Amino acid sequence: MPEKPTLDGLEDRWARVWEDEGTYAFDRSATREQVFSVDTPPPTVSGSLHVGHVFSYTHTDIVARFQRMRGKKVFYPMGWDDNGLPTERRVQNFYGVRCEPSLPYDPDFTPPEKPGKQQIPVSRKNFVELCETLTAEDEKAFEALWRRNGLSVDWSHGYQTIDARARAISQRAFLHNVERGQAYVSMAPTLWDVTFRTAVAQAELEDREHTGAWHRIAYHRGEPGDGGPNGASDDVFIETTRPELIPACVALIAHPDDERYQPLFGTTVRSPLFDVEVPVLAHPAAEMERGAGIAMCCTFGDLTDVAWWRELDLPNRTIINRDGRLLRDTPDWITSEAGRQRWEELAGATVHTAKERIVAMLQETGELVGDVRPVTRPVKFYEKGDKPLEIVSSRQWYIRNGGREAAGDHAGVRDEMLARGRELAWHPEYMRHRYEDWVRGLNGDWLVSRQRFFGVPVPVWYPLDGDGEVIPDKPLTPDDAALPVDPTTDVPPGYTAEQRDVPGGFTGDPDVLDTWATSSLTPQIAGLWSVDDDLFARVFPMDLRPQGHDIIRTWLFSTVLRSHLEHDSLPWAHAALSGWILDPDRKKMSKSKGNVVTPMGLLEEFGSDAVRYWAAGGRPGVDTAFDRGQMKVGRRLAMKLLNASKFILGVGVGDTQRSGAGPVDGDTQRSGAGPVDGDTQRSGAGPVDAGGEPDLSAVSAPLDRALLARLTEVVEKATAALDDYDYAVALEVTEQFFWFFCDDYLELVKSRAYGEFDEAGRDSARATLAAALRVLQRLFAPVLPFVAEEVWSWWQEGSVHLASWPDIHELATSAEADPQVLTVASDVIGGIRRAKSEQKLSIRTEVESLSVQAAPAALEALREALADVRAAGRVRDVELVVSSDGELVTTVGGPTA
RNA sequence: GGGCGCGUAGCUCAGCGGAAGAGCAACGGCCUUACAAGCCGUCGGUCGCAGGUUCGAAUCCUGCCGCGCCCA
Secondary structure, eight states: OOSSOOOTTHHHHHHHHHHHHTTTOOOTTSOGGGEEEBOOOOOBOSSOOOHHHHHHHHHHHHHHHHHHHTTOEEEOOOEEBOOSHHHHHHHHHHHTEEEOTTSOOOTTOOOOSSOOSSOEEEOHHHHHHHHHHHHHHHHHHHHHHHHHHTOOOOGGGOEETTSHHHHHHHHHHHHHHHHTTSEEEEEEEEEEETTTTEEOOGGGEEEEEEEEEEEEEEEBOSSOOSSSOOOGGGOEEEEESOGGGGGGEEEEEEOTTOTTTGGGTTOEEEOTTTOOEEEEEEOTTSOTTSTTSEEEEETTSSHHHHHHHHHTTOOOOOOBOTTSBBOSSOOTTOOSHHHHHHHHHHTTOBHHHHHHHHHHHHHHHTOEEEEEEEEEEEEEEETTOSSBOEEEEEEEEEEOOSTTSOTTOOSSHHHHHHHHHHHSEEESGGGHHHHHHHHHHOOSOEEOEEOOSSSOBOOOEEEBOTTSOBOTTSOBOOOGGGOSOOTTTSOOTTOOGGGBTSTTSEEEOOOEEOHHHHHTTHHHHHTTTTTOHHHHHHHOSEEEEEEEGGGIIIIIHHHHHHHHHHHSSOSEEEEEEEOOEEOTTSSOOOTTTTOOOOHHHHHHHHOHHHHHHHHHTSOTTOOEEOOHHHHHHHHHHHHHHHHHHHHHHHHTHHHHHHHHHOOOOHHHHHHOOSOOOHHHHHTTSSOOOTTOOOOGGGOOOHHHHHHHHHHHHHHHHHHHHHHTTOHHHHHHHHHHHHHHIIIIIHHHHHHHHHTSSOHHHHHHHHHHHHHHHHHHHHHHTTTSHHHHHHHHHTTOSSOGGGSOOOOGGGGOOSSOOOHHHHHHHHHHHHHHHHHHHHTTOOTTOBEEEEEEEEOHHHHHHHHHTHHHHHHHHTEEEEEEEEOSSOOOEEEEEOOBO
């Protein structure tokens, strides 16, 4: 025990010891019942860490540490999500390169010291190598931070979502889905981001307010003309915000009940400018009050168009390319001479330019009627993009998730997913609604293919027919042993490399899987499904998935789905949803302001325990303000634990404990882990209490018994809270007790513990202090692992993190406790302090006379602790008066300075 | 527009049917043989608003208002 205890340096010292001793190593001989397994969120390795990471990962660590102390073998791996668009973009910016798949691999390529203004094109393989180089650097920094933060992760169970093992598992699970018909390829209208040039899934959408304008436009009845107006009285007016889609129009649609348009149903009209004949149709999705009440259905302006196109069996007249520009060639459905000439002016234009030109043409022909009226309306965006999504037709892979089942379809995947949601234990419980809303609101299957370069390749090839055309519905799949594969370089079974991309040969699927298609398998990847099935059986289904509430619709949902499809089970029993971190002024931290706080800086300034303390104060699921004040409080608490431990041990409690304790092996029995000897204990096999339990037979003072009784309640509450994943309540009750213990109980028993009274009283106090300290150090261990380990090491053998969680039986005394002894003594000492403070006297000042009025029972209780109260308050004479109203009143008389 | 959550002391938040709480801040003290980066004490609130249920409502119900998130 150091002379002057300090928090400085504890992190480095104990982190090294834990690493050397393998304190958190997973014991893979444990059976599933003995294991507590965590599906740790793999952080996205595409930049720097955020205080939010520290916040939520600390919550999980507290739970893991608690379960470990309860005797569970904790499977707590760490993964890195280095697969996907964020990494791809970061590599582009960091090295100043871009992926150009047509280039050959350059084994000698080295990126420039500083990225230039022009991005250097590199081959796909070079690009992927740079991704791996950069993420490896980031991952080192992440691991250093997590160790400093005190996460009790077993670092030997790491993974990367882009590593070969994860790729193989991801591809294997996908191929299983294909075999079972749960995954399929389909040519369909797809939401498309023109900037990233990739398809986008429903889960990645967000609505944003976008400014547009209503254009009132004339469609014509009667005979075909030259594209200009004829017989204006016969015109049908529609209102649209997207006049550039007139060439893609396939029908006009109104509500079947709309009397204005009923006469037109079944007839045709001709489009302005292009003179293309389209039918007028009825569909209930047309909104009578919106615009003119009749809508232009184009392929494809929005998802309603897709629904109409599908349900009314309309032709596909797509005019927008995947680059966001209009087709170069004139579409064959535009036949009029004027129409074809007008297309010439539009060919290859961006959507934006095309709109301007078409509006100008409409003004010229007089087919644009009235004023253009600005409007702001929600438009779908890719969450990472900044241009509105287009809808293009493309061939994509989908996994069935129930989203295509009609609302009334029962016993389908949708219902099964809803049942899984009810089966899962949610913390907090109300987060379940987010999941249910999402499942109910699904409107299509999960689109899993992405037109990107860096990711897990879609592991299939397609045969080519005699003309070199792809035969999409007969994909070629690899042998399981060959996984992972890259179809752009590997060859399918039964083919040779020379047959690539030649008629009668094959072609590789160029796409990669959505990152969620891999992330949705983190329990399988971490648990080594299909790689080490013995391990997998010991950890799966897992116990806990901790994650943010913002990704319930993506990560949580997709993980439940994949597990349901592959294993017919939930992936875990519990889901714990953590809240967000907010700036002190409840706003987002802004990098431009430079007020972003780096986690490592905080850990260094306040100490890791203090930062963890702040994190532990955030209730499960509740958004929490970033609060340096709470970190200061946490640091003070850690200091207090140091000082209180030093004081108690300095009084001599260790002697009492060792002399009286005798051999105790209750804890190792409780852990139930099988044969335990010294060596396996040291290597982390189970809870160890080498110091043994204090002997409570010496506890004779009523005040001491009351203290232990109150601590028993604390243990019960903290344990129940942690069992329910509520680390915040556990900390709160522990902390509250601890301050009371220091401020009142320690002050009360100081003199007696020093041995200023009789020997029995002294031994009683020392035994109580030892028992209480031993419990408190362990109660704090999950939240404050460094300082708890430090103070534990002063007098106990082994790691506090492998000690058994406090049990109420440790605190049982032979005689019944009267809690009032403690409360009355505490109240009276408080009264004395108040009197001294009001008279601005030193706390050491002697009190000549003390008068206590109280109910008879309270006075009786006070008598039991009177010697302690008098010593603590420096009271000479005491008078106890039975009070008529039962209220406790302390009167301090004649203190002499 | 729908779902969910939240409006309690200057700030951050507990409490969620039985006398309004904690910490921080503010203010006033105390060198007290564990801790002055400490300790003691004091001040501070129509529990968002309006109804209702109840012997009793911050707590349950209804409706508003405001904030946030998720989804249309």
